[in-house]
Amino acid sequence: MTISSYMKNQHRECDTHFAKSEEEAAKSNWEAAIAAFETFADVTLTHFKREEEELFPTFEEITGNAMGPTRVMRFEHEQVKGLIGKMAHALDDQDKDAYLSLSESMMILLQQHNMKEEQMLYAMCENLIPPELKEKTLEAMKQIVL
Amino acid sequence: MFSQQGLSLEQAPPIFVVLRFFFAGSLFGVMAGIALLFYREEIFDPSSVAAVTFTHILTLGVMLSFMFGALFQMLPVIAGVVLSTPVQKANFVQYPMIVGTLMLLWAFNFDAQSWIYAVAALLLGLSILYASGIMLQALIKLPNHSASSKGMTAALAALSIAVLLALYLVLIRGGYLDGSHYLAAKEAHYSLALFGWIGVLIISISFQVIEMFYVTPPYPPAASRTLAFVILGLLVLFGILAFVYPQLRPLKESLMALLLIVYALITLRRLSQRKRPITDATVWFWRIGMGSLVLSMLMLVARQFVSTEWIVGTSAIFYAAFALSVVFAMFYKIVPFLTWFHLNSQGYFAAPMMHEVIHPKIAKRHLWIHLATLVCLLLSQAFAPLTLVAALLMIFSFGQMSYLILHARRVYIKTQKEGERFDMGA
Numbered sequence: 137m138t139i140s141s142y143m144k145n146q147h148r149e150c151d152t153h154f155a156k157s158e159e160e161a162a163k164s165n166w167e168a169a170i171a172a173f174e175t176f177a178d179v180t181l182t183h184f185k186r187e188e189e190e191l192f193p194t195f196e197e198i199t200g201n202a203m204g205p206t207r208v209m210r211f212e213h214e215q216v217k218g219l220i221g222k223m224a225h226a227l228d229d230q231d232k233d234a235y236l237s238l239s240e241s242m243m244i245l246l247q248q249h250n251m252k253e254e255q256m257l258y259a260m261c262e263n264l265i266p267p268e269l270k271e272k273t274l275e276a277m278k279q280i281v282l
Numbered sequence: 283m284f285s286q287q288g289l290s291l292e293q294a295p296p297i298f299v300v301l302r303f304f305f306a307g308s309l310f311g312v313m314a315g316i317a318l319l320f321y322r323e324e325i326f327d328p329s330s331v332a333a334v335t336f337t338h339i340l341t342l343g344v345m346l347s348f349m350f351g352a353l354f355q356m357l358p359v360i361a362g363v364v365l366s367t368p369v370q371k372a373n374f375v376q377y378p379m380i381v382g383t384l385m386l387l388w389a390f391n392f393d394a395q396s397w398i399y400a401v402a403a404l405l406l407g408l409s410i411l412y413a414s415g416i417m418l419q420a421l422i423k424l425p426n427h428s429a430s431s432k433g434m435t436a437a438l439a440a441l442s443i444a445v446l447l448a449l450y451l452v453l454i455r456g457g458y459l460d461g462s463h464y465l466a467a468k469e470a471h472y473s474l475a476l477f478g479w480i481g482v483l484i485i486s487i488s489f490q491v492i493e494m495f496y497v498t499p500p501y502p503p504a505a506s507r508t509l510a511f512v513i514l515g516l517l518v519l520f521g522i523l524a525f526v527y528p529q530l531r532p533l534k535e536s537l538m539a540l541l542l543i544v545y546a547l548i549t550l551r552r553l554s555q556r557k558r559p560i561t562d563a564t565v566w567f568w569r570i571g572m573g574s575l576v577l578s579m580l581m582l583v584a585r586q587f588v589s590t591e592w593i594v595g596t597s598a599i600f601y602a603a604f605a606l607s608v609v610f611a612m613f614y615k616i617v618p619f620l621t622w623f624h625l626n627s628q629g630y631f632a633a634p635m636m637h638e639v640i641h642p643k644i645a646k647r648h649l650w651i652h653l654a655t656l657v658c659l660l661l662s663q664a665f666a667p668l669t670l671v672a673a674l675l676m677i678f679s680f681g682q683m684s685y686l687i688l689h690a691r692r693v694y695i696k697t698q699k700e701g702e703r704f705d706m707g708a
């Protein structure tokens with residue numbers, strides 16, 4: 137398994153839970169929506185942690201650049217975290233319009249973030265990080281839990 | 283660490299750049315409706331002044347404005363292309379473009395002196411070539427290309443050639459050059475502008491946004507890697523051949539039809555495979571757009587066998603419906619998202635949600651109006667008074683879009699003035 141495919145799979149997994157939550161909320165099945173949303177939040181935050189604690193530092197070390205792409209990615213993670221909080225509130229209040237509106241922003245934000253990672257950052261990682269270090273980083277990421 | 287408010291925002295141009303392009307595009311849309319009120323069914327005669335004027339209001343006024351607005355926004359965020367001093371660049375592009383377009387429309391209609399053509403050509407030529415030049419330059423320097431950024435490069439190249447051909451045509455019309463290659467150049471100008479620029483740009487944008495907005499599987503790489511450059515290559519090849527073999531035109535049009543139909547069918551398939559089951563108006567705008575593209579291309583092929591005015595007209599109406607549907611689909615995502623995104627990136631806690639900027643109900647209503655406009659235009663070829671209804675619907679929907687842009691701007695400014703703001707840590 138490559139870093140790239142490992143991480144991409146997690147992106148897809150996040151999408152699945154997110155779509156499920158959105159669909160349930162649209163039907164006002166609040167319990168199911170909350171359950172799916174919690175899984176989405178867990179998977180997403182764990183994924184972010186893997187990036188921020190293992191992948192990004194490795195990338196920054198190899199490229200000697202902590203202000204470039206990883207800085208954008210970290211900043212967008214913060215935005216996603218902010219939205220997760222707001223969406224949790226909307227779910228608590230069973231406010232469908234607010235939830236669906238926030239989920240729209242979330243989806244676009246997250247998709248463009250993931251695409252940038254998949255098309256640029258992960259691709260650069262695959263090309264720049266030496267094989268052994270890649271193996272080590274991947275193993276370290278697998279160990280991370282929330 | 284985020285002393286400059288986070289990189290996403292540093293990369294993106296100020297929201298007003300995008301909104302202003304969209305606003306100009308919407309006003310030209312209103313103008314297209316008004317023009318239709320005056321010309322009525324005259325626009326269906328391809329050789330008429332009415333048709334040329336109406337086409338250029340839609341392409342130069344509406345489409346180019348929306349597409350430049352979208353590119354100024356998308357190049358930095360999606361393709362990682364950074365344009366320095368975007369506001370200044372947008373000014374250099376937009377004002378001459380607007381004045382040039384208006385002068386050209388005037389020249390088409392009022393038997394103008396040749397200097398009006400010349401000034402219009404100069405303004406349009408310089409501004410469009412300048413815009414595509416800076417974007418191409420930034421794109422070519424990209425270290426990591428996606429299918430989308432490659433496609434945009436092809437589209438901008440097509441635009442540049444289309445503009446050069448247009449300049450040549452204007453010089454002939456103004457009496458500065460002899461017109462021996464007028465027809466071949468005109469034909470190449472149309473195909474490069476319609477298929478190479480509008481078609482390829484929409485194709486490259488969809489490689490990104492269909493997946494991004496609707497969470498679909500990516501386009502098959504065989505299509506996303508090749509489509510844009512194959513179309514551009516064929517257009518250039520046939521454009522050159524046409525000076526010697528004008529009879530090759532049906533072959534060119536059939537190949538275009540084939541490629542564009544393949545693209546439309548893949549897109550429709552992707553939309554049906556989306557992970558998000560929720561269907562909003564923009565999904566339907568895409569579907570109508572793709573359906574219209576297929577029908578337009580079928581008519582284009584049919585025209586090789588039975589060339590009636592009706593078939594030619596219907597093909598053109600469906601092509602316009604294709605382009606405008608995609609513009610509308612993008613508009614209802616981009617404007618609310620950008621308003622939210624920019625404010626949120628600046629740390630405003632009360633950044634308005636997307637629904638507060640433009641509610642999905644408005645997009646849904648526009649969808650019905652759009653469909654009604656399309657049906658009216660199609661039927662008006664048989665029953666001319668319906669052009670009047672189509673014109674009024676166009677004026678209404680573009681008028682409403684202009685209003686929505688002003689509303690987004692107001693919400694944005696209000697939040698910046700009154701909103702509570704997090705210090706993102708300097």
Ligand SMILES: [Fe+2]
Binds near residue numbers: 249
């Ligand atoms: Fe990330």
Ligand SMILES: [Fe+2]
Binds near residue numbers: 143250253
């Ligand atoms: Fe990621």
